[in-house]
Amino acid sequence: MIEGIFVDGLVFSLMVIGILISYRILDFADLTCDGSVATGAAVATMAIVNGFPIYLALVLSFLAGVLAGMVTAAIHNKLKIPGLLAGILTMTMLYSINLRILGNKANVPLLRVETLYSKLPKIFSFIPSEWASLLGTLLVVLFIKVLIDIFFRTDLGVSLGAMGGNEQMVISQGINPDILKLMGIGLSNGLIALSGGLLAQYQGFADANLGQGMVVQGLAAIMLGEFLFSTNKISLLTLRAILGAIMYKALMFFGRKYGYLVNITPNDFKLLTGILVIASLFIAQTRSVASSKGARRKAIARSLARHEAELKEEN
Amino acid sequence: MLDITNMTKVFYPGTVNEKMALDDVTLHVNKRDVICVVGSNGSGKSTLFNLISGTYPVTSGKIIFDGNDVTNSPEYKRAMTIGRIFQDPTRGTAANMSIEDNMITAATKGMKGLRISLNNEKREQFKKLLEPIGLQDRLRDNVGLLSGGQRQALTLLMTVMSKPKMLLLDEHTAALDPRNAQVVMDLTERFIKEYELTALMVTHNMQFAIDFGNRLIMMDEGTIILDVSGEEKSKLTVPKLVKLFKNLRNKTFDNDEGLLTKE
Secondary structure: OHHHHHHHHHHHHHHHHHHHHHHHHOOOOOOOHHHHHHHHHHHHHHHHHOOOOHHHHHHHHHHHHHHHHHHHHHHHHHHOOOHHHHHHHHHHHHHHHHHHHOOOOOEEEOOOOOOHHHHHHHHOOOOOHHHHHHHHHHHHHHHHHHHHHHHOOOHHHHHHHHHHHOHHHHHHOOOOHHHHHHHHHHHHHHHHHHHHHHHHHHHOEEEOOOOOOHHHHHHHHHHHHHOOOOOOOHHHHHHHHHHHHHHHHHHHHHHHHHHHHHOOOHHHHHHHHHHHHHHHHHHHHHHHHHHHHHHHHHHHHHHHHHHHHHHHHHO | OEEEEEEEEEEOOOOOOOEEEEEEEEEEEOOOOEEEEEOOOOOOHHHHHHHHHOOOOOOEEEEEEOOEEOOOOOHHHHOOOEEEEOOOHHHOOOOOOEHHHHHHHHHOOOOOOOOOOOOHHHHHHHHHHHHHHOOOOOOOOEHHHOOHHHHHHHHHHHHHHOOOOEEEEEOOOOOOOHHHHHHHHHHHHHHHHHOOOEEEEEOOOHHHHHHOOOEEEEEEOOEEEEEEEHHHHHOOOHHHHHHHHHHHHOOOOOHHHHHOOOO
């Protein structure tokens, strides 16, 4: 049970890292996510159903996501339309494509085939099967987290972060921002699709409607994580995203479990998630106002102290 | 170094808002020229810079830089050899990243690879470079925490450390308080000497334009109306400059004259 929350959260966390890259690092409001997570699920499911090895299924779902992200970036780059609109276009088109991938079915189950989550208990046979799922997912997520951390410390990764902060700056450094966006949004959606590929195996089916509202859930997780600590280090940013994802899934779990007490059903979760995001934004705003007030007070105190010291010296 | 021939820029052609921002400008910049560009608001100084650096395409004309025709090359490609600093101190650096990350991005121009170049050796180099602007102990601080003056000084440092062939300074001290403006200006002068740079600088301070550099260009209504250099320039004074303007254009500075400070 408790393991279930963690597995759920960890699978979700790859998507949250993807959203972290687009929204926070690249400052690109990308809605492709709602489509690409389902694409990842669909590709992984169909690959597994057709007898591909699991690792290959996951690689394929990652690549499908990269492609989807690059389509969004290309639309944004070439037609000079806002990223938001480009993402909505791709997301909408992906819905049809996802149905195609699933063989024109809205739902394809992963029955009687080996998936990651039927294999993991066999690999880690020394622990109970739920814990084996958790351990396996944890290893996958940590592996990817470390890769992402390293990537964002390379020169290329740093320039991606620079573009998110100030596009003019990377242009001034002789870098084509269009190419950075292709790579960044591609990577972001690759991770989101990979998360979808894992999710399909964990829940045992792929669904064309899987992605609905995923962006907002991901943002909620990011914001929950941001309450934990503040940082500008990539390794802590990704860690925070993972923790936020687990926290979000835990909240949803307890909502499902005890929600009936206050007459809340899973149907209300999208509303509640939205309210959670709004509340987080509100709290973050009041906080930053408070901290800038605090900083101002400190600055005044510092300058007063300096003046006093100068006066003493003069005397 | 830079050859601009018959360059024209028309904004919103064919509409009621049509505006001729640059009108048949021809300019030849020699290697190691340090040129001050003066002119009131709307005279085309910024457009001239935007066209040289490739922010907008030209309507007609040709730009040859260092022997290559760059008229149609995109801004990021020209930025490989042309360093530009804006009036707004926030435009040259990424506020969400540390000083060292900003500097490593600027250390080499062009598309980056998958190497991690930021190591302790680089950090030591950066510290040395940051010493003149007093930021040597703040490598890991976010740039967003710096003051406008510090940010502009850092931008200047980052621009020259990638060794551009030419520097475009677009009123880069105008948004700073007088003390910080002086610091940034001293650095500018020092870097231009040290790295033997060719530079174009827009300024509203006429006295400064007279004192600084070896050449002065005055612009009005999209054309270059005055181009003096060497001895002729050193004999200039602010009243002479104002008088020249009057004679050339048969009009006085409009009320924007306030921006062309005389101190």
